[in-house]
Amino acid sequence: MVKDGKQHLASLRDSRTIYIDGRKVADVTTDPAFANAVATSAAFYDYQAAPENIEAMTFRSPTSGDQVSRAWHLPRNHRELVERREALTRWAEMTCGMVGRSPDHVASTLAGFRMGLPAFRDYDPARASAVESYFDYARDNDLYLSYVIINPQSDKAKSASGQPDAHLVASIVDEDAAGITIRGAKMLATSGIMANEIMVSGFNALQAGDEAYAFTAVLPIGAKGLTLMSRRSYEQAATSEFDYPLSTRFDENDAVVYFDDVKIPWDHVFVYKDLKMAQAQWHDSRAHVMQNYQCMIRLMVKLKFLLGITRKIAETNNIINYPQVRETLGLVAAKVNNIEALVVAMEATGEHFNGYYVPNRTILCTAQVIAQTTYPEVVEALRTLSGGGMIMVPSSFADFETPETRAIIEKTQRSIVTNSEGRVKLMKLAWDAVGSEFGSRHLQYEMFYSGPTFVTRGNSFRFFDWDGVKGTVDGFMETYGLPAPGLRSAAE
Numbered sequence: 001m002v003k004d005g006k007q008h009l010a011s012l013r014d015s016r017t018i019y020i021d022g023r024k025v026a027d028v029t030t031d032p033a034f035a036n037a038v039a040t041s042a043a044f045y046d047y048q049a050a051p052e053n054i055e056a057m058t059f060r061s062p063t064s065g066d067q068v069s070r071a072w073h074l075p076r077n078h079r080e081l082v083e084r085r086e087a088l089t090r091w092a093e094m095t096c097g098m099v100g101r102s103p104d105h106v107a108s109t110l111a112g113f114r115m116g117l118p119a120f121r122d123y124d125p126a127r128a129s130a131v132e133s134y135f136d137y138a139r140d141n142d143l144y145l146s147y148v149i150i151n152p153q154s155d156k157a158k159s160a161s162g163q164p165d166a167h168l169v170a171s172i173v174d175e176d177a178a179g180i181t182i183r184g185a186k187m188l189a190t191s192g193i194m195a196n197e198i199m200v201s202g203f204n205a206l207q208a209g210d211e212a213y214a215f216t217a218v219l220p221i222g223a224k225g226l227t228l229m230s231r232r233s234y235e236q237a238a239t240s241e242f243d244y245p246l247s248t249r250f251d252e253n254d255a256v257v258y259f260d261d262v263k264i265p266w267d268h269v270f271v272y273k274d275l276k277m278a279q280a281q282w283h284d285s286r287a288h289v290m291q292n293y294q295c296m297i298r299l300m301v302k303l304k305f306l307l308g309i310t311r312k313i314a315e316t317n318n319i320i321n322y323p324q325v326r327e328t329l330g331l332v333a334a335k336v337n338n339i340e341a342l343v344v345a346m347e348a349t350g351e352h353f354n355g356y357y358v359p360n361r362t363i364l365c366t367a368q369v370i371a372q373t374t375y376p377e378v379v380e381a382l383r384t385l386s387g388g389g390m391i392m393v394p395s396s397f398a399d400f401e402t403p404e405t406r407a408i409i410e411k412t413q414r415s416i417v418t419n420s421e422g423r424v425k426l427m428k429l430a431w432d433a434v435g436s437e438f439g440s441r442h443l444q445y446e447m448f449y450s451g452p453t454f455v456t457r458g459n460s461f462r463f464f465d466w467d468g469v470k471g472t473v474d475g476f477m478e479t480y481g482l483p484a485p486g487l488r489s490a491a492e
Contacts, residue, residue, distance in 0.1 A: 002058055002067045003142040004049035005042030011196055012038065014222035018193055018255070020230040028193050033233035037251050041144060041194040044091055044103055057087045064140040071104035071294075072139035074111055075357045081347050088297045097302025098250040100295070100445060101191035106145035106199060109291040110135050113270065115356045116285020120270065123277045130267050134218060138197070145218070147199035148186035148257050159206065160213040170200060170259050171212040172273060179265040180217065180272070188254040192228050195221055198257065203282070203451065206275045214278040216271035217264045225262040228255040234438040242397040245429050247438040254441075286358045288459075292450065293359045296343050296367050299446070303336040303378055309430050310382045316415045316423055317389065325385065332381045335374045342367040365460040368450045375446040379434045390431040393424050 009029050018025040020033050028034045048057035048069060058067040070087035073080065088104050095102070113120070114135040120128035138145065151160060151169045160169040167173070170184035186200055201216035219226070235251040238244035271277045282288040311329060314320040346359035346367070383390075393413070399405040400421065413420040433439050450456050 002049040002054060003045050003069075005039075005044075005046035008042045008045045008144065009038070012194060014220070015224075016193075016222040016228070017226065018228045018230060020233060025193075033230070033236040034193050034253065036235050036249050037253060038194045040095060040099065040249055040252075041103075041191070043094060045142070047091070047094060053090075056083075057090065061140050063136050066140065068139055068142045069103060069107065071107035072111065072135075072142070074115060076355065077357050078347060078350060081350060081357050081359070085293075085297055085343070085347065088294060089301060092298040092301040095250045096246070096305040097298050097300075098246055098442065099191070099252045100298065100449065101146055101195075101252055102298070103142075103144040105291060105294050106147050106195075107138070107143075108294040109147065109199070109287050110138060110145070112285050112287030112290035112358075113281065115290070115354055115358065116281075116287065118354060119280060119284040120277075123274065123280070124272070126266070127270055127272060131270050133267060134270075138218075141196075143196045144191075144194065145197050145199060146189050146192040146195035146221075147201065148189050148192075149199075149201045149203045150187050151202065151204055152185045152187055152256065159210050160202075160204070161207075161209045169213055170257075172215055173212070173261065179263055180215070180269060181261050181263050182215075182217070182259045183261050185256055185258045187256045189228055189257045190254045191252045192221060192255050192257065193230065193253050197221060198226075200257075200259070201271070201281075202278060206278055208275070211273040211275060214271065214273055214275050215269065216278070216281060217269045219262065219264050219268060223262055223264075225260040227258045227260065229258065230255045232437070234436070234441070237437070239396045242425065243428055244432045244436060244438070246432045247436060251438060286353055286356075286361075289358055289361050289364050292364055292368060293343075293346065295449070296339065296346075296364070296371065299371055299375070300336075300340045300343055303339055303374065306378050306382060306433060307332060307336050309426070309433060310378070310385055312426055313382065313386045313389065313430060315417050316426055317385070317387070318416050319385065328381055328385065332378055335377060339367060339371060339374060342370070362460075362463050362465060365456065365463050368456045369453075369460050372447055372450065372453060372456060376443065379443055382430060382434055386427065386430055389427050390435055393427045393431070 012028055018028060025031045025033070029038050047053055054067055057070060059070055059073050061068050070084050073084050075081040075084055091102055091104060113131050117128055117132060120131050154163050154168055160171070163169060167184045170182050170186045172180050173183045174181035182200065189198060192198060197218055197220050199216065199218045202213060206214050231254050233251065233253070234247040238247045241248045271281055310332065314325050314329065319325045342363055346363040349360040349363065350357050351360060394400070394405065394409055399409060409424065410420045413423045415423045431439070434443070
């Protein structure tokens with residue numbers, strides 16, 4: 001049996017506590033702030049459950065025997081890695097790449113943990129057992145997971161334990177034979193409102209004295225004491241699907257999560273008060289690689305979509321044959337192709353790791369660095385070629401319903417390749433992609449979800465094969481030396 005959208009929606013009608021605009025949400029599947037985004041989350045599962053998609057989108061769980069998302073598949077060779085990528089690409093194409101925390105993201109993180117089980121065993125066999133058993137549970141139930149791995153911002157010059165409020169950042173405040181108790185906040189629970197469970201961890205460097213903050217655990221979104229404080233809903237603010245075609249469907253939401261003495265059982269705790277393992281879990285396993293490989297697949301789809309909008313705008317404005325426009329489009333197309341090339345390259349030159357086959361870590365880091373500048377450049381090209389076209393559009397779809405305003409629209413919104421409605425529809429889409437609150441959020445997201453540039457570039461430095469390139473130089477330098485005594489150079 002394959003999980004479908006109906007099952008996913010039913011799983012979200014639980015005891016979760018979510019607040020927005022000063023009110024508590026009764027049901028995320030019907031609330032106007034979230035219903036369309038939640039419907040999108042269900043659509044992922046409906047797509048994979050469709051008979052014609054089951055083979056491409058799922059595989060048979062080795063423990064339950066059920067078909068589950070390929071996001072949970074642990075590839076053993078290049079072919080299996082590519083098959084997994086093709087499934088993830090299909091999911092990304094369903095949302096034009098606009099849902100960053102689709103079900104395959106945190107599933108990819110857990111897949112990386114599972115591949116790195118020896119590192120967890122070396123650290124603590126009990127915690128390794130928790131990783132292994134939880135992975136099987138999440139895979140067999142095809143769970144939608146979110147995570148919170150960033151600390152709330154206060155005094156960024158100080159570590160977690162040095163904040164004015166010791167309980168600002170989520171930390172372990174108690175423990176007993178049953179598990180741990182955590183208190184404090186984490187961010188950003190992207191897609192948390194439509195997920196089943198959430199992983200709490202950290203990516204920030206920790207210092208001596210921060211041991212209570214050095215943990216990784218998973219728990220249901222509906223756990224007692226867990227509260228999500230949602231940001232503004234772009235979906236709810238949208239006037240119509242015509243005016244905001246992306247905001248109305250793909251606003252995956254972000255939220256601050258507050259833990260008010262939330263209890264987590266030991267079999268859901270992967271790292272416990274260990275500063276070294278809190279960092280090693282990402283890189284000594286392949287969690288960092290697998291989760292960001294998924295990000296690059298999604299970004300590849302998203303950039304192609306934005307590039308398509310940019311090309312259509314050039315055609316609609318009849319500037320496609322201008323040499324400078326073709327130069328701009330050619331440059332942007334090359335940058336978009338570069339991301340896809342890096343995805344293919346990291347697969348082709350992947351490594352065998354603990355019996356699994358994973359993408360090339362160095363090329364993954366390269367892609368992360370390049371992506372942080374590529375996305376703003378694509379957005380800038382779209383803005384430049386559209387000019388004022390994205391701004392000077394009718395206020396809403398209602399202007400088409402009033403004869404007087406429709407007549408003006410038909411006179412002023414002109415193009416040689418489409419009618420007035422087609423032009424307005426394209427410009428509305430372009431604005432939603434890069435100019436609306438939704439679009440602005442995506443620019444910020446793509447620039448920083450991997451971390452600040454010093455982190456991504458630091459990882460690129462850390463994992464590059466410096467010995468290899470230096471060895472090439474050393475090898476060449478060994479082929480020559482000082483001239484023999486008494487001999488002069490040709491120049492002399």
